[in-house]
Amino acid sequence: MLMATLDKTPDSVSSVLKVFGILQVLGEEQAIGVTELSQRVLMSKSTVYRFLQTMKTLGYVKQEGENDKYALTMKLFELGSKALQHVDLIRIADVQMRELSTLTRETLHLGAFEEDSIIYIHKIDSPYSLRMHSRIGRRNPLYSTAIGKVLLAWLDEREVRDILAAVDFRKFTANTLESVDQLIPVLAQVRERGYAEDGQEMEEGLLCIAVPVFDHFGTVVAGLSISWPMMRYDESKQAEYVAMLHSAARVISQQLGYADYPF
CATH class of the missing domain: 3.30.450.40 (GAF domain)
Known part of the structure; x- marks a missing residue:
């Protein structure tokens, strides 16, 4: 469903949909690696990695220890609380x-x-x-x-x-x-x-x-x-x-x- 939607949308909208697809999966898991995450959202590992690094820079995602897994920070909770x-x-x-x-x-x-x-x-x-x-x-x-x-x-x-x-x-x-x-x-x-x-x-x-x-x-x-x-x-x-x-x-x-x- 996600890929079908992405195929029909402009690049800017497609990027937003990809970000929210990644956030949704991150919200379902305590921590998850790039390979599994890319499989779940049906995107390439390089694309998922690029989005994760941006979200990490913005403070919405953190990297868990030395296992290269990613998890949400409390920033989204803070935003939702407002x-x-x-x-x-x-x-x-x-x-x-x-x-x-x-x-x-x-x-x-x-x-x-x-x-x-x-x-x-x-x-x-x-x-x-x-x-x-x-x-x-x-x-x-x-x-x-x-x-x-x-x-x-x-x-x-x-x-x-x-x-x-x-x-x-x-x-x-x-x-x-x-x-x-x-x-x-x-x-x-x-x-x-x-x-x-x-x-x-x-x-x-x-x-x-x-x-x-x-x-x-x-x-x-x-x-x-x-x-x-x-x-x-x-x-x-x-x-x-x-x-x-x-x-x-x-x-x-x-x-x-x-x-x-x-x-």
């Missing part, structure tokens, strides 16, 4: 986000780190026709979003600067921060009061408030936010909105194993 963490986070957060949606009738987002950006991993839309147009999987800058500020606020300043070192601070609106030096004092304020705002920094007429979600290590793994068109935002209720977000984020954090939510 994916499972997001699955658990989304499942847990969904309950709280739906309750917030009922209370506020506004758009709710859950966002996480994606390299030097945020990525929306869950969303519940407002029932209003005038609402924030975003989608799950979309990336946005860390420096100009409420979720991004929350994700950065509990990191050391050096980490923040490293993450944003190659980021071009694009000016989306007149309110957008223009440099990491402008951002650092804002992050200190976010950490002190426990929430962040995007005051029309990404889009004119749109305001967002976000709070942190902590995992069992006490690390901020996500930001939970509410977004409003400015015409529907009631500033006199801001403390109430923040309290609702904190209440939801506290429950999510507790279910992720963090009992000492600070707000």
